[in-house]
Amino acid sequence: MKRLFRNKSLLLIVLVATVYGLGSCEKFLSERISKNSSLPLTTTDQLTALMENYSVFYSDENQSWMGTDDYGLNAKTYDNKRGNFTFMPNIFRAFWDVDFAPVTTSGDVLWASSGGEWRDIFYANAVLNNLDKVTGGSVEDKARLKADAHMLRCYAYWQLANTYCLPYTEANKGEMGLPSKKLTSFEEDLTRQSLEKTYNDIEADLKEALKIAKPLVSGGRPEHWRSNTAAVNGFAARYYLNRNNYAEALKYANLALNEYNVLVDYNKPAEMYYGTSATYTVTGAPSFTLQLPYTHNNQTNLIDMIGWKEFLYFRMQNFGSWFYLPSTELINLYDKANDRRYEFHIVENYSYYFGSNTPTNGLPGYIFFFKDKIPSGPTTAEMYLIKAECLARTGDMAGALSTVNTLRAKRIKPGASVNLTAANQAEALTKILQERRREMPFVQRWYDLRRFNNNSDPADDVVVTKQFYPITFAGPDVSQPIKTYTLEKNSRRYALPIHNNELIAGRGTLLQNKY
């Protein structure tokens, strides 16, 4: 050894270098990659930041509304300008197709996209799976996170169940529900559970969500982009209404309204007004200016959406093709002279925007936020309508009418037409349901059709019929004669088909609905 190392200090250097190199590398390699990205979940603040990320959750591209009688796509409007309707899922969903919708290239955004409901469920599960492991935060913080995540998961499951599964009835209990996803891992069983199990899960989540203590308004500002007592009560009211449990629905609607009952007054120019207009050239006529509500102004800036003061829980129905075409039946429900909702939300000749710029082929559009979004989360307006409907169905006609008229006072020009009157309970109910349709077209109608046809009252049942061309893989076959499409009361098409990509990716674990 002495021969090998003539100098002891050199020996030391070599040894230290080698030992340092080998011994400390565990610590050396545990340095995190970045300070602000690629972070493992370790703190309560991180979980809170996840739940604060409303931009992931607020927009839902649910296509089920296209199948309702609110949607005005039919052979006549299609022929008006076919270029307006080239989004294939749009056509497939409008006529309850189950053959081509699952193979369309556009996929299914609600089920399978980075903004889809399963992604929301992933966020909720990430919070719930890590809540006991993370450091920091008070007991209250963690309790709020827990209720918040349960609400997020509950809302997502409810929306998925009401889109891809049959209505939940005694007879349908054994039908296919949804996979039960409780972990962020990819290894979980994806078999579709029974509808009963899925609804038990939803109710269990709702029960946890109802434990929330955080009120809607904090420091004078409604914080509706996260869960709060009014949001959960409001959603519970919607849930029980859809289960045709009017007593429970009424109870939760009252709880929500007791906490927060602010409505936007469409009669006040400071609250509802026209924003930036748009001018279009019209073939053979003077140019035409579309008057659009101020809510149309901002496409990407959510300032007006967040500022919409009727929200209890901030959610939007999104439609990427930008054209909510109201059916004639829906248009005719409005009192065109007095209903401010017609004035602001139904934009006549909206199709000029798409280049349908001859005066004969102008089609109206329903415009709420920009061209693509309509509020779909629980709102005060929805609470008034649930309350009125439940009162009407349970025999309190006067209470029902006064409740719905509270809402109408903020929507109809002052005068004799504000107050609805009815000779009997059935008439009151009919008028309240019409009001509901006027107030929340495109967002609640699909769920309403499902419950109307499955409650004990046959008077509200709806069979939807539409006139259109036969549909093929490549779209409408306009060379064939127009035919009638019918959605029967208990059609199995009330459960939308799941996209084939999902079934293939599931490699046999996920099954398609039966038709």
Place this chain on the structure above:
Amino acid sequence: MAFDKWGAQTNAGNIVSNSGWTWTPGQNALNEHKLGFITLGRRDAMLDSLKGLNNREQISDLLLSNPVSKQYNINLFSATERMSNAFSFMFEENQSNFKETYNKRFLANYRTLANVTKWLDFSLNTTLQHNANTNNGSSLAEIQSLAPYEMLQNANGSYTGTTLKYYTPAIERSVPRNLFPYTDWSYNPAREINTRSQVSRDYNARMQAGITIKPIKGVSFESSIQYEYFLTQNRSLYDTNSFVVRNTINQNAFWNPGLPAAMTTAPILNLPKGQILNQSRTQSVAWNFRNIMRIDRRIGPKGDLNFVAGTEQQSRVAQTFGQPTTYGYNDATLQLGAFPNGPGGTPVNGNQNGTGVPTNLTIRNWQNQTATFGYTNSFGYTTDRFFSAFGNAAYTHDDKYTLSASVRSDGANFITNDPKYRYNPFWSAGGSWQIWKENFFKVKFVDRLTLRVTYGYNGNQDRSTSFMPLLSLSSTPNVLTNQYTASFSSLGNPTLRWEKTGTTNIGFDYSLFKGKLFGNINLYQRNGKDLLASIAIPAVNGSTSQFLNNAKMVNKGIEMELGTMMDITKDLRWRGNLNFSYNKNRITDLFIAQYNSSSLTARNTSSYAVDYNANSLWMYKYMGFNTAGQPTVLGPGSVNFDMQTFIPGDARTYLDRTGTMVAPVTLGFMNSFEYKDFNLSFIVTGNFGHVFQRRGFNYPVQWSFASRMLANKFVDEALNAKSSEMLTLPVNPTEPRFYFWDRFHSYFSYLSQSASWIRMQEVNLTYNLPKSVLKKTGFTNFRIYLQGNDLFVILANKYGEDPLYALGTLNPRPKTTVGLKFDF
């Protein structure tokens, strides 16, 4: 004439809706007439005046430059028996193809090597570098967006206003420009390049020190450490006469175009007038510590042992610093402006009032829309750490038989809950046999022949994924909720493993006819497994695809090298080298739920398909026009689809796979001839057997924003084509989805062409001053040379398009250089 046809977007010339529709002057004239703002006579006069114009010369004079590089080198070297010192300094200036875009580079290097004692060497290497990259010039994209008749200068030399930034008639008609902070709204690229200073400066330093200890013969230890500091500073200063300043200040002034009195209402400034300054910097500090032991000993009478083992540690910390934009800046006095009405943001209670007047916290721009101004810094901080340990042993017996083995373990700071996972051992083993040394091998013309065989595994890891979900934090609170947010950057991959590639290699090295022919032959097969690929997973998991270790790929190939060195005559010597390689690639395993046409035609990793070459070019099959006058594309089940929607179904069944985009065969041929003091050399390269998509007609669409209807040079091809063979212009007067054609028209299989090429890469003629003359001058070396690069290329496609440089991109012009080089 395509104006206003085929589902074109119509332009109402409205200041709010259409101000950003940057159409060409020709489109503008047609549209203004249609809207009734100008007469037919005026329109035709405007079009006529444009007809005779051509801006080619002005573009060349005002925006383009000859690319020139200049380089100066100084090298100093001194050496004694125990120590050597070398110093070099380099200065380089590069002018780009664009005026006002150039860089300057300075590089200084000092190296010293000292034999401190017989058994200890010391080395030091220091490099300092400074680059100044000035990027004020225009760009190819901007020049291409000019209409060919759109002049940059008027006859009197003043700058024109182009239509590159606005629908200018609407601005002229509806904006009281004299009331705005800056009355000039025009944009001219030739003027703009002189009004800005966009410079990025690099300051780099690197230091390396090492010692080598040789305690006994055949054993050595090497230890070295390297430290690096890189700093880049970016600074963009825009003058008050730049479009950037005029436009930013004007557009962010509050004005309400909807008011009846708009034309006489002065806007309210939201940003101060003055220069605009943007600054940012990035900094990276890295070190690297390496220790190696080498043993090179004779074992027994016939054995040789060669052993190397070592460790290496690396760390790099990269930081970024972004500064908010400075408005109202004055570079002469260093004064700057404040936001007169604050930076904008959210009013606490949502709505604005109905009069269009901004409430206290919301500010609005010239279109009466909300505006916000960033006022915060931004930061980034990332750390990369690596650790490797490696060992390599080779034993040679009798100078003929060699067995070798190596192992290696690499670790990095992956995020994992099991530290063991950070390391993965890889290994290889091999042997070689020097056949020519065998007694039984007596072939006269063979000087040398060696057989080599190796087999081994190596691996790779993707640091962006992890076993567990990872998130990213927002750097500033959400502007609307005032809360920080987080999102998942990775959903986690619980089955994450290292990517592994097993390589088998068999080769021969040979030398024949006394060195007149030498080279090698290699056969290889690389089996990649557990390769990370984006795999379709059920969306129930929270994502429709995830990087999973699921793909397998095989590469097989042969590489050959053939060399020669011979004296043709006494004074003429020839050196030649021919390289040939062939590679075959196939994806053998991959799970994709649905092969969509959009992903297969994407020409990246999402076009991977099992059983096919990874670089396959998938293209649509054009099927001609149908009876409804719609062009069609082949779809699934032999059904023709019109081009109004995407095509559903398994795209493998109906797309044309025209070939692979990466050349399976490559060839390199280098030759040099020495004749007395002259040397002539040339390099020819070639790629064969692959395909590319040539440029076709661009089918310009009249659409809203930057839809300048500029047809490319293939317009005649599209006009004259048989509509059964090639997509022509629409045949229907109304074609509502003409804009959708761009999803198909550059993906048709008729555009696929052979991409093979042969290129004269370099020719060089050098004259060396003869030694006898040198002696008198004091130079040790003096040469003068003439060199040509990228002189010509032979293409297999008849369209004259170079697959390496698509039409419409900058391709290298033939370049000749004259050089002088001398050493003291």
